[in-house]
Amino acid sequence: MPRHPRTAQHCTKEHPVTLTSREIDSQPAVWREALDRHADRARDLLTLPGARVLVLGCGTSAFVAESFAALREGAGFGMTDAAYASEPWPWRDYDAVVVLSRSGTTTEAIEAIDGLPEGVRVIAVTGVADSPVAERADDVLLLDFADEESVVQTRFPTTFLVLARSAVGEDVSGLPAEAEAALARPLGLDTASLEHFVYLGSGWTYGLAQEAALKIREAAQAWAESYPLLDYRHGPLAVAGENSLVWIIGRSEPSLVEDIERVGATVRTSRHDPLIELANAQRLAVELAGHRGLDPDNPRHLTRSIVLG
Template sequence: MTLTSREITSQPAIWREALAGHSERATALLTLPGSRILVLGCGTSAFVAESFAALRESAGFGETDAAYASEPWPWRNYDAVIVLSRSGTTTEAIDALDRVPAGVRTIVVTGVADSPLADRADDVLLLDFADEESVVQTRFPTTFLLLARAAFGEDVSALPDEAEKALGRPLDIDVAAFSHFVYLGSGWTYGLAQEAALKIREAAQAWAESYPLLDYRHGPLAVADSRSLVWIIGRVERSLVADIESTGATVVSGVGDPLVELADAQRLAVAIAELRGLDPDSPRNLTRSIVLS
């Protein structure tokens, strides 16, 4: 069993620890009722930022924008900026935080307390118990989103048990039957779809795409065939499923909580990597944190 596999299956226990000991601080730092917030991240953290922004705004806590820390972003008189970085050392994230105007509250969510980002922030949501050794992130982003959903008023108390059951079952996907993997999501689950596809690209060097649910008809559907696996996370549109299946592709329509589905998607990435003889913990050309000279 690879390190990534152990970190994936550890998620139910990590989620329980998060809810038991970190919900109060997460609520204080992530809700900020009425505040206009910008959330920044790179890679996985950028996709998680998109999901977080959709969740917070739909929960009624205030305008929330998400952006890539590595890309220029317009300033809109934000009250606070949240930067997501597992390592706390990502150069673009540090540079982005340094560009925040004086007087704007800065909050860093990280797994490392004594990191450059943590040192620069006004407040830190420390998730060191969810940190991981693998280059490929799994439990850190899901733990953050679990805490965010709890902070926004969702009852997520049953999710650790649901995840434990799901991760204890066989994946039930013939990995060798597919060469093309697509994830679709809607609303906050589009960020999850992007993250699920990234896991396959990172860990398995395989062809993986992600799209907003209903936009899949608008061009990308042309690529689907019998070697395609299309996984819908969250809301399902039955007419779209029929259109996808008419290409010969296999559709997986999620029936569980989207966050649990993401954990299952992580398992699929590891399974593809192992089939290809790859180490999912040490992807080609990647490091745990992008630190630029």
């Protein structure tokens, strides 16, 4: 839990700055530090050329696992599967398992590691060095500088994906500066008029779409969905209307945009790199929480880590 918890009744009409918004704004600096100090370590632990890799996570980490799996396999480093640590998965003689866990204390992640066959290399990506997940791993990519106090994850997952993209060969050196400029500008959305939020992605950005929708549900207790880009008109489009925002992260499709606009929904296509789009989606969740008088750092029914007795 956050060290300085606050409850919803402490929110005022002025919508004071929250831990979440400060952590969102800090992302460019954290990304810069990650690239300057940890890119080589990430490359060594995440590429593993030719290895068969399984990536596990829960919640946000599961969505990030999906994005990373698509990035690694798409870059030609080898077969990469992603799965929920909390769900059974078929074992395919993996050479290594990457476990994503910000806190390093999530019960399902620990149990997943404990259930792996002998001899499988375990690589932990975590924000806490002395956590149970880290202690069970053969190697650790420690992102303690990207850890955060809020229950809601923002900069930890994006920092991992910046490093992952760098590791697989993408040039993301200009991303921190681009993010600083983008995060300094208004979102340009009439938040008060929106009630329904949909995020669409394709390939590795589908994981980002899922994460963006989760932020709306967690922080603002609002109706949010996520779908693969072109699958949206295969049913889900039926509930879109004038109070809907459909935000496309990554590549778009003009005919789909026309179909969505035809039902009266607001469509937002990507203006920046997909990770910056996700950071702006995080900003929207915080802004929406403020309008609803909610504390985005402490969502109801949630804790920073799921630890089962």
